[in-house]
Amino acid sequence: MKAVFRHELSSYFRTMTGYLFIGFLLLFVGVYSYVYNIQNSLANFEYVLSGMSFVFLLIIPVLTMGVIADEKRRNTDQLLxxxxLSMTEVVLGKYFAMLVVLLIPTAIICIYPLVLNLFGNVYLLKTFGAIIGFFFLGAALIAVGMFVSSLTESPAVAAGICFLLLLLNYFMSSLSGYLPATATPSLIAMTALVLIAALIIWMMTRSVGAAGIFAAAAVSILVVLYLVNATWFAGLFPKIMSGLSLFERFNSFVDGVFDVKALIFYMTVCVLFVFLSIQSMDKRRWS
Amino acid sequence: MIEVQHLTKSYGNQIAVEDLSFTIPNGQIYGLLGPNGAGKSTTMNILTGCLAATEGEVHIDGYDIFEDAEKAKSRIGYLPEQPPLYLDCTPREYLTFVARAKKVPEREISMHILDVMEKTGVEDVADRLMKNLSKGYKQRVGIAQALVGDPEIIILDEPTSGLDPQQIIEIRDLIRDLGTDHTVILSSHILSEVENLCDNVMIISHGRLMACDSPSNLAEMFRGTTTIRLVVDGDAETVQKILEGVDGLTDIEAAPEKEGRTAVRIDSDSRDSDEISKNVFFAFSQAGTPVLQMTMDHVDLEDVFVELTEEEPLSETESLGTSSETEEEEQS
Known part of the structure; x- marks a missing residue:
């Protein structure tokens, strides 16, 4: 794992990717910090983070697009x-390298509130809580991006899909407010979700059987539940939608709550998508 | 030692490799010969754990390539068909990564890499970005990568493809050199290469092992008939008459050509081809009929190869036959 980690980390700084990622992140933190903290004289650095968290939508796909897709495109996956090495070592090595690329600007950002503190009262605990939340949000998004990269051979396609997924996730909680909260549309939406999940299973396994069985089982469970008690479905889909939103959970850190539940949620997402990436790489040997 | 048992790989309905079984002892050079699409690369990918077999098992020194993947893989160095290079690294950085991944002790890495680079002749370009290297150098870095960690078994998929004649000679010398203390498996569709490099040849066609033996034994297997081709300054009738007097000929075909010449094809079941051709020569000279051309068809690995691989879809092997001939000519 160390070999992959070192190689990946140095490759981010051998090419533009690492500098681009860090530069963009710091640029936006700088601009927002200037506007919020200096022009508007706010002592709340966490607002800066909350305001610029959308930058992740742009820079995470850039960071993750090639991480696995590029290996396939250049046939270096055969070397791996x-x-x-086990695929677990390979994927973890790659993931940790990306986390370090995220950690570098995060560490630099930590200086900002300390500097601000020299000229006024910054509530540092709250600020650093938010920075920790910010890092975990990024870590979860990177895991999602890496998984998307493992599904395709083209970094450009990976970047596109990753961007769309993150965009959807970004607006998910606000969109969920507009969704009908009654039972039947919820059922339909849930069925659609199941079909999307089945599609991902098919992409990973290339087995129509496995995806079909999963879809059939999940849909029939949904229908049975619906027939037993339709009221369970009322408002369920919007709730799930906003519950799955990674960006939404970051807001509680900004509001001053060190949300352990959210951290656990982020970590779960990291573990899940790292696991899926490992599976996805292992699966390729069977195709 | 590599043991392969009942290896089968299918992609959906298409079978790439079918029921392949063989054992490769230590310290020999094995050649995997077959037309394009015969399943050479698939076989090699399975041997190295890059691809999972649909059925069957591969053991490297007794370790299953899937169950004990790490132990099995640490004994193998593999050069895939396309050298798997990180083009934005230099060869030195790249080989360092491979050495770390193969768990070469950190202190020995730089010396070891120097050693490998010297062997493969890439030390001149050690610090140039690989995307700027020529194909020959890329191929050599790929081979260097396989040698890192000093594995006992080295598997090379078409190691000389894309190289110029001088480089091909160097790589062949390197392979011969490696063969003295390593097990080497190489694939090729170039017959002469396999013929003069390998102790043993496995001929694969349509995913099946057609033959496995030393090159000379394989040729011996198919010896037994001699074919002589002639161009004679005389008409077909005269030719027939002259040849009737020669013993041991099984078949004579005479086809008239322009300017009163005749093209003749003679088959004989005698093993002594020299004797037959002498007899034919004297028969013509006694009759006062000039022989303008005389060639003898040798049974060599190429014929064995064509014989073994032409049973099924012809188009593929035919096109291969011509391409390998031209390639041979280029190199000789």
């Missing part, structure tokens, strides 16, 4: 498969 033939080296005495």
């Amino acid at each position: 498969y033939s080296l005495p």
